Amino acid sequence: MSRSVKKLTGLVAATFTPLTAEGEINLSVIGPYIDYLIEKQNIKSVFINGTTGEGSSLSVEERKQLAGAWCQYGRGKLEQVIVHVGCLSIKDCQELARHAASIGADGIAVTSPSYFKPINADALKLFIKEVSIFAPDLPMYYYHLPSMTGVAFDAADVLNGIEQVIPSFQGVKYTGTDLRDLGQCVSYSQSHNWSVLFGVDEQLLGALVLGAHGAVGSTYNYFGRVVNQMLAAFDDGNHMQARALQFESMEIITFAKNLGFDVAVNKQVMSEVSGLAMGPPRLPLLPCPVLKAQAIAQKIKDFSQGH
Numbered sequence: 032m033s034r035s036v037k038k039l040t041g042l043v044a045a046t047f048t049p050l051t052a053e054g055e056i057n058l059s060v061i062g063p064y065i066d067y068l069i070e071k072q073n074i075k076s077v078f079i080n081g082t083t084g085e086g087s088s089l090s091v092e093e094r095k096q097l098a099g100a101w102c103q104y105g106r107g108k109l110e111q112v113i114v115h116v117g118c119l120s121i122k123d124c125q126e127l128a129r130h131a132a133s134i135g136a137d138g139i140a141v142t143s144p145s146y147f148k149p150i151n152a153d154a155l156k157l158f159i160k161e162v163s164i165f166a167p168d169l170p171m172y173y174y175h176l177p178s179m180t181g182v183a184f185d186a187a188d189v190l191n192g193i194e195q196v197i198p199s200f201q202g203v204k205y206t207g208t209d210l211r212d213l214g215q216c217v218s219y220s221q222s223h224n225w226s227v228l229f230g231v232d233e234q235l236l237g238a239l240v241l242g243a244h245g246a247v248g249s250t251y252n253y254f255g256r257v258v259n260q261m262l263a264a265f266d267d268g269n270h271m272q273a274r275a276l277q278f279e280s281m282e283i284i285t286f287a288k289n290l291g292f293d294v295a296v297n298k299q300v301m302s303e304v305s306g307l308a309m310g311p312p313r314l315p316l317l318p319c320p321v322l323k324a325q326a327i328a329q330k331i332k333d334f335s336q337g338h
């Protein structure tokens with residue numbers, strides 16, 4: 032890679048995709064959304080078009096327009112805009128990677144394809160490589176997401192030796208609960224100065240103990256400010272305080288899960304907490320009953336007010 036890399040650390044919001052009532056992407060919300068994240072949540076980096084952003088339900092053209100808007104409005108405000116380019120077709124991934132480079136994104140991430148699946152970690156490495164060469168100057172992150180992709184090889188096996196085939200490789204976003212594998216990713220990443228970002232918000236403290244450098248998640252959209260306090264407490268060695276904050280976030284997420292917490296519900300919760308109009312989800316997700324979102328949003332507001 033020709034330019035020096037800004038290491039990705041701290042909390043990164045996995046953003047929602049604003050839609051109009053008619054279900055079209057609503058770029059007019061992106062500017063206010065960025066201001067909200069920075070001013071109200073102390074969040075300075077975003078991960079767009081991922082699971083939370085319903086990336087797999089968007090067309091390639093819509094994904095490009097969204098990435099363009101996030102980079103344009105985020106310039107001079109956000110520290111990093113990471114564009115998720117994972118798709119079922121490698122051609123689409125490559126097109127999105129090339130586009131991300133052309134608009135000045137700070138990095139790209141790719142999930143494993145999940146219809147035809149790679150038969151082993153080497154096949155997946157090859158897939159990631161063939162995407163990365165369309166954006167050779169952009170940091171590339173592997174997005175490990177076995178719960179959605181069904182591809183559950185150890186992420187550590189994907190990382191092992193990947194620097195030899197992908198010079199731009201820069202780390203992993205780890206959305207899984209296997210702490211052995213996570214720890215091995217951190218261990219391997221140390222000598223390469225890569226970032227390991229954790230993606231299970233309700234378990235972040237455990238990942239920090241193992242050396243994760245930050246986190247990418249949906250809940251940082253609306254309680255990132257408080258989770259930043261957890262990171263600060265952990266860095267200060269105040270484990271009691273860090274644990275108390277993680278317990279509170281766990282309680283909210285458990286409450287939400289018991290009510291049925293999919294991306295549609297999560298999106299409506301974001302609208303309720305932030306006041307930004309995220310709009311409906313896209314099919315096959317169904318709109319969430321407002322009362323359900325309001326019950327979760329109330330817990331989040333109480334959590335934020337308490338800190």
Ligand SMILES: CC(=O)N[C@H](C=O)[C@@H](O)[C@H](O)[C@H](O)CO
Pocket residue numbers: 045082083178179206230231232233247248249250284
């Ligand atoms: C599978 C999935 O989308 N996980 C998200 C990010 O990786 C998380 O941020 C969850 O939304 C969060 O941990 C709540 O369970």
Ligand SMILES: CC(=O)C(=O)O
Pocket residue numbers: 045046078080081082083084230247248249
């Ligand atoms: C949560 C996350 O990282 C995603 O939306 O893809």
